Amino acid sequence: MSELENGMVTIIRAFHKYSGHKCKLKKAELKELINNEMNHFIQTAWYTLDQLFTDLDQNGDLEIDFPEFITLIAMVTSACHELFKGENKAM
Numbered sequence: 001m002s003e004l005e006n007g008m009v010t011i012i013r014a015f016h017k018y019s020g021h022k023c024k025l026k027k028a029e030l031k032e033l034i035n036n037e038m039n040h041f042i043q044t045a046w047y048t049l050d051q052l053f054t055d056l057d058q059n060g061d062l063e064i065d066f067p068e069f070i071t072l073i074a075m076v077t078s079a080c081h082e083l084f085k086g087e088n089k090a091m
Contacts, residue, residue, distance in 0.1 A: 011070075011073055012066075014033065014037050015033075015066055015069050017033075018030075018032060018033040019066075023065065023066060024061075024063035024064060024065050025063060025064040025069065026062070026063055027049065027050075027053050027062075030049070030052075030053060030056075030064055031049055034049075038076065041076050041079075041080050042076060052072075056068045056069070056071055056072055058071075
């Protein structure tokens, strides 16, 4: 697989690691995922986690499903893109 495909598999596996068989993240599971898997890119306090969770939970079911999780991944990746712009010249 390509690097991009491996990255996609990693995202899917991380989601399932924290969501389990139900394939949805509760707020505590999302916090654990962020703390363990994204702590260099996202640093949240509980009050910002509450707002983040509310913003991601588009259907209002108090859980984050995979499409809602991908929204988070896209937002963070887009925001972090600026950090890596200069590295493209060296690659």
